[in-house]
Amino acid sequence: xxxxxLLLVNLGSPAKPTTPAVKKYLREFLGDHxxxxxxAAIWKPLLNGIILPMRSWRSATFYRDCWLENGSPxxxxxxxxxxxxxxxLPNWVVKMAMTYGEPSIxxxxxxxxxxxxxxxxxxxxxxxxxxxxxxxxxxxxxxxPTLPIIDRxxxxxxxxxxxxxxxxxxxxxxxxxxxxxxxxxxxxxMVKHGDPYQDxxxxxxxxxxxxxxxxxxxIKMAYQSKFGPMPWLKPYLKNxxxxxxxxxxxxxxxxxxxxxxxxxxxxxxxxxxxxxxxxENGGDILDVVPSLNDNIKFANFLANLAQxxxxx
Numbered sequence: 001x002x003x004x005x006l007l008l009v010n011l012g013s014p015a016k017p018t019t020p021a022v023k024k025y026l027r028e029f030l031g032d033h034x035x036x037x038x039x040a041a042i043w044k045p046l047l048n049g050i051i052l053p054m055r056s057w058r059s060a061t062f063y064r065d066c067w068l069e070n071g072s073p074x075x076x077x078x079x080x081x082x083x084x085x086x087x088x089l090p091n092w093v094v095k096m097a098m099t100y101g102e103p104s105i106x107x108x109x110x111x112x113x114x115x116x117x118x119x120x121x122x123x124x125x126x127x128x129x130x131x132x133x134x135x136x137x138x139x140x141x142x143x144x145p146t147l148p149i150i151d152r153x154x155x156x157x158x159x160x161x162x163x164x165x166x167x168x169x170x171x172x173x174x175x176x177x178x179x180x181x182x183x184x185x186x187x188x189x190m191v192k193h194g195d196p197y198q199d200x201x202x203x204x205x206x207x208x209x210x211x212x213x214x215x216x217x218x219i220k221m222a223y224q225s226k227f228g229p230m231p232w233l234k235p236y237l238k239n240x241x242x243x244x245x246x247x248x249x250x251x252x253x254x255x256x257x258x259x260x261x262x263x264x265x266x267x268x269x270x271x272x273x274x275x276x277x278x279x280e281n282g283g284d285i286l287d288v289v290p291s292l293n294d295n296i297k298f299a300n301f302l303a304n305l306a307q308x309x310x311x312x
Contacts, residue, residue, distance in 0.1 A: 005093040005116035006306045008082055009105060009136050010124045010261060012098030013072035017063035023056035028100045034135045037189065059264075066267040077261035077293045078124070084299035089306070092116070099132070105139040109147070119147055120306050124260050126154035127204070129186055129197035150309055154204045154257070158304070162297045164211035167255050170289045171214060177249035178218050180240060181205050184258040184265065185223035185232040198233055204257060220244075224256065224274075225265050238274055245283040252278070255289040260298070262291045 014025040030036055030051065036043055068076050078096050086094035093116045097108040112119055121140050125132045133151050140147055153159050171179060183201045191198050205221045212219070224237035237254075244252060254274075259266050270288045278286045292298040 002091065002093050002116040003118060004089075004091070004310060005095070005112045005119040006085065006089065006303075007105075007108060007112060007119060007121045008078065008085065008094070008096045008124055008302070009121060010074060010078045010096065010098055011132065011263075012100035012102075013074045013263070014060075014063060015101060017060055017067045017072075019057045019060045022060040022063060023052050025101055026052055026056060026059065032100075032135055034138070035131045037187075062264060062268045065272065066264060072263075073267055074261055074263035077263070077291070080294040081261060081299060081302075084294045084296060085303050088300060088303040092306075099135050099139065105136065106143050109140065109143045113144070118310065119144075120150065120310055121147055122150040122302060122306060123152065126152060126159065126257060126260065127183075127197055127200040128152040130190055130195050131186055148309060150305060152200065153301075153305060154200055155207075156301070156305065158301050159298075160204070160207050160211060162295070162301055163257060163292070164208055165297070166292060166295065167208070167289055168212055168214075170255075170287070171212070171253055174251065174253075174285065174287070176218070176251050176253045176285070176287075178220060178244055178252045179212075179214055180220050180222050180237065180244075180252060180254045181208060182222045182224045182237045182254050182256045182258075182270070183233075184225050184256075185236070187228075188231045188233060191233065201258075225269060237270075238277060241274055241278045241283065241286070242281045245278055245281045250282065250284040252283065252285065253287050253289060256291070259291050261293050266291055 014021040030047055066073055070076055082094055082096040093112055095108055095112060097103050097105045099105065123133050123136050128151050137149055137151060140149055186197055209216060209219055220240060222235050222237040222240040223233040226232045226236060254270055256266050256270065266288060275286045
């Protein structure tokens with residue numbers, strides 16, 4: 001039995017890029033009260049009667065477009081990252097789990113408890129928000145309420161250094177007019193109820209501005225991936241792109257720090273859907289900074305962070 005174990009947790013993905021598999025995944029994801037706060041008596045009939053039948057087939061087409069030979073991009077990239085961290089922590093048991101879908105947090109933790117004496121859980125969401133991080137915490141505590149959880153890391157200097165270097169390398173490749181730092185959005189209502197996400201993302205943008213060798217006027221912040229009719233955090237990425245194109249900023253680089261691994265939102269939403277809308281409105285180049293994925297510096301940061309937290 002090993003002394004230490006580390007569980008890396010990401011969001012999850014459908015098992016296959018098919019309508020039934022996507023429907024099963026979305027039912028679990030959108031059925032989580034941390035994701036949608038609407039009373040179940042109102043939300044469940046809407047979800048099962050309207051949203052799942054309409055959204056599942058459409059989302060399945062998007063997943064098919066970006067599916068890799070060996071599976072979902074999010075799962076494949078998280079597995080590659082996990083392998084890198086395991087190599088950096090040879091005396092640990094390092095595994096991955098997903099909030100929704102497989103491998104599940106509960107099953108993986110129960111197996112790890114048989115393999116190692118002390119376990120730490122690390123959320124792969126840099127910022128804390130109810131709609132992602134809280135569900136990880138709830139599922140971990142259902143197995144063992146004493147397990148330590150690293151529930152965010154966006155304020156860590158080493159992470160900010162790795163991310164800014166990663167962005168700078170991409171920026172230096174071309175003569176861009178604008179860098180848009182785009183975070184996954186959340187409903188405004190969550191922020192009003194005390195969610196720290198907006199403050200944390202704004203803080204990350206401020207820190208990146210300090211570290212990047214890019215004129216301040218060429219950096220903007222936005223939020224993406226809005227779902228449903230309720231107001232979400234603004235400015236919306238798509239609106240920012242279209243307005244920028246109209247103002248003559250036709251060569252744009254997007255970075256999406258909310259996603260540490262490439263997934264549907266970075267590959268399909270940004271590189272396809274937002275690219276098409278941008279081009280149709282006069283834009284020329286729209287590039288997306290690859291997520292950190294299994295970047296060795298990022299893997300090293302995660303390994304060090306886990307070791308530091310266990311020593312505290």
